[in-house]
Every structure is written in structure tokens, then in C-alpha cells.
Amino acid sequence: MPRIVVDVMPKPEILDPQGKAIVGALPRLGFTSFSSVRQGKRFELTVDGEVTEEILAQARDAAETLLSNPVIEDVINVEVVEA
Template sequence: MPTIVVEVMPKAELLDPQGKAVAGALARLGSSTFSSVRIGKRFELTFDGPVDDAVLAEVKDIAETLLSNAVIEDVVGIHADAL
């Protein structure tokens, strides 16, 4: 069964307090490699049947209306994945 992966991230112009907290923790652990961290969400939707353009269009609509908050988040990726 194919899995469709939807990735959602905070809008670039908004602060990401979770990412900032992780970046601070990395610095406290001695890692100076990372200048910033942004934290998003990943949804895995298992689908019965072939994934075609109609299915991807339906998932796009679901991602934009249910899985993300359009005011503060962007859907940055939708793709079929073989997990």
C-alpha cells in the first residue's frame, strides 16, 4: 500500500519557538554547527489503490484545510512514499 507524505512547516516570516528552544539546547550541548532550527509536522496517509493525480489533488485539499493552519503554516510537500 502506498503512503502519501504531507509536510507542513511554520511560515518563514513567523517565529518558531519550538525550533528556537531546540537550537538553544543544541548550543548548550556544545554544538555550534547549526544557526537555526525549524520544527514542522509530517503526516503519513496510507492509501488503498494506485496514487494518481486525482488522489494527490484530494490530499492537497485535505492538507490545506485540515492538516495545516493556513494563517501560520505552509504545506511544503506532498508526495507518495514507499515506506
């Protein structure tokens, strides 16, 4: 069944404490090549049947209203993935 993938990331100007914690932990584990880390969310919405333009528009709308907080987060990607 097709899925719609929605990617949400904290806005660049917003502090991301989880990302900061990870970037602090990486060198302690021997991973020294990364200068910054941001943590966001990935949602997979399963659709019964075909993904129409209307369903994709619903997914974009849901991404902006339910899956992300537009004050602190950006929806950076909404795309269809065939299972």
C-alpha cells in the same frame, strides 16, 4: 501500501518557539554548527490501493484545509512514497 507524505512548516515570518528552544539547547549539548532551527510537521497518509491523480488531489486539499493552518503554516511538499 503506498503512502502520501505531507510536509508542513511554519511560515518564515512566523515566530517558531519550539525551533528557538531547540537552537538554544543545541550548543549546551555540544552541537555548535547550527544557526537556526525550525520545527514543522510530517504526515503520512496511507492509501488502500493505487494512488490516482484524484486521490493525490484529495491529499493536497486535505493538507491545505485540515493538516495545516494556512494563517501560520505552509504546505511545502505533498508526495507519494511507495511502501
